[in-house]
Amino acid sequence: MKTTNNYAGIPNEFAQLEKAKVVLIPVPYDGTSTWGKGADKGPEAFLEASENMELYDIETDSEVYQQGVYLANPVDEKSSPEAMVNAVHDKTKEYIKRNKFVTVFGGEHSISIGTIRAFNECFDNLTVLHIDAHADLRESYDGTKYNHACAVHEASQTTNLIQVGIRSMDAIEKTFMDEEKTFFAHDMVLDEYWMDKVVDLMTDNVFITFDLDALDPSIMPSTGTPEPGGLFYYETLEFLKQVFTEKNVVGFDIVELCPNENEKSSNFLAAKLYYKMLSYKFMGEAITDEYDNTYDVHAKVTGNNQSKFEDDDE
Numbered sequence: 483m484k485t486t487n488n489y490a491g492i493p494n495e496f497a498q499l500e501k502a503k504v505v506l507i508p509v510p511y512d513g514t515s516t517w518g519k520g521a522d523k524g525p526e527a528f529l530e531a532s533e534n535m536e537l538y539d540i541e542t543d544s545e546v547y548q549q550g551v552y553l554a555n556p557v558d559e560k561s562s563p564e565a566m567v568n569a570v571h572d573k574t575k576e577y578i579k580r581n582k583f584v585t586v587f588g589g590e591h592s593i594s595i596g597t598i599r600a601f602n603e604c605f606d607n608l609t610v611l612h613i614d615a616h617a618d619l620r621e622s623y624d625g626t627k628y629n630h631a632c633a634v635h636e637a638s639q640t641t642n643l644i645q646v647g648i649r650s651m652d653a654i655e656k657t658f659m660d661e662e663k664t665f666f667a668h669d670m671v672l673d674e675y676w677m678d679k680v681v682d683l684m685t686d687n688v689f690i691t692f693d694l695d696a697l698d699p700s701i702m703p704s705t706g707t708p709e710p711g712g713l714f715y716y717e718t719l720e721f722l723k724q725v726f727t728e729k730n731v732v733g734f735d736i737v738e739l740c741p742n743e744n745e746k747s748s749n750f751l752a753a754k755l756y757y758k759m760l761s762y763k764f765m766g767e768a769i770t771d772e773y774d775n776t777y778d779v780h781a782k783v784t785g786n787n788q789s790k791f792e793d794d795d796e
């Protein structure tokens with residue numbers, strides 16, 4: 483029953499690029515996954531669930547779609563993992579430079595190599611908040627450094643990388659892991675202050691890369707590589723709300739939805755999580771307010787928010 487090609491079936495007036503503060507880039511890519519295939523079907527399932535979701539958010543008393551959400555054409559480059567990463571990078575950067583709040587929906591986690599690189603080139607002192615069951619720190623895997631197992635290796639070298647929810651890794655990944663900035667699931671479950679500790683390690687500008695397998699498989703079974711002992715829904719939202727309130731979240735991606743014909747609730751969780759993150763980003767922001775993607779809309783940041791656009795024309 484698809485009636486429009488707009489995100490969540492929103493009216494055209496909120497879906498035009500010119501007026502939209504938010505851009506959503508789908509990346510239906512699944513080229514390097516090792517176990518459960520199907521993350522290439524993620525964006526379609528996410529968009530379908532989004533169309534069947536209520537657009538009023540009770541918690542923030544807002545209808546964030548009215549800030550404008552432009553659904554970009556999907557990144558369809560599949561000739562090689564590296565070409566895909568470059569295409570994601572270019573498209574992400576293009577919309578950041580157009581002063582949009584850029585969001586990306588995967589696809590497998592290797593797409594984030596491109597999104598993170600684009601954000602890191604455009605924002606100073608970037609923190610990458612990596613929420614995932616897996617460390618994803620390998621330098622290369624299966625003969626490429628653009629494998630999903632390497633999703634944040636580059637970020638570990640070039641950004642303030644903070645990892646949350648980790649419960650699966652290879653010993654070799656310790657080489658690249660900063661344990662001061664790693665929050666293992668088995669520790670988090672015993673530490674009522676983990677959210678504050680994570681936020682304390684952040685710089686002002688934060689990009690969030692959210693692998694859905696960070697969530698507990700009981701609420702998110704439809705993902706390529708499920709791991710027991712994950713995050714639950716409300717603690718995840720509480721944490722995200724704190725991050726969006728206290729920091730300038732400059733964009734985010736959500737990856738690894740691997741839809742299953744017989745289990746639709748994961749698609750709806752992904753749709754709702756995305757919408758919640760937008761709602762937190764723009765809560766308290768009037769629809770008529772101008773958007774500046776280099777400045778914190780909650781005005782909580784007093785630090786230096788300058789963009790790097792000027793010195794970064796390649």
Ligand SMILES: [Mn+2]
Nearest residue numbers: 615616693695
């Ligand atoms: Mn993962």
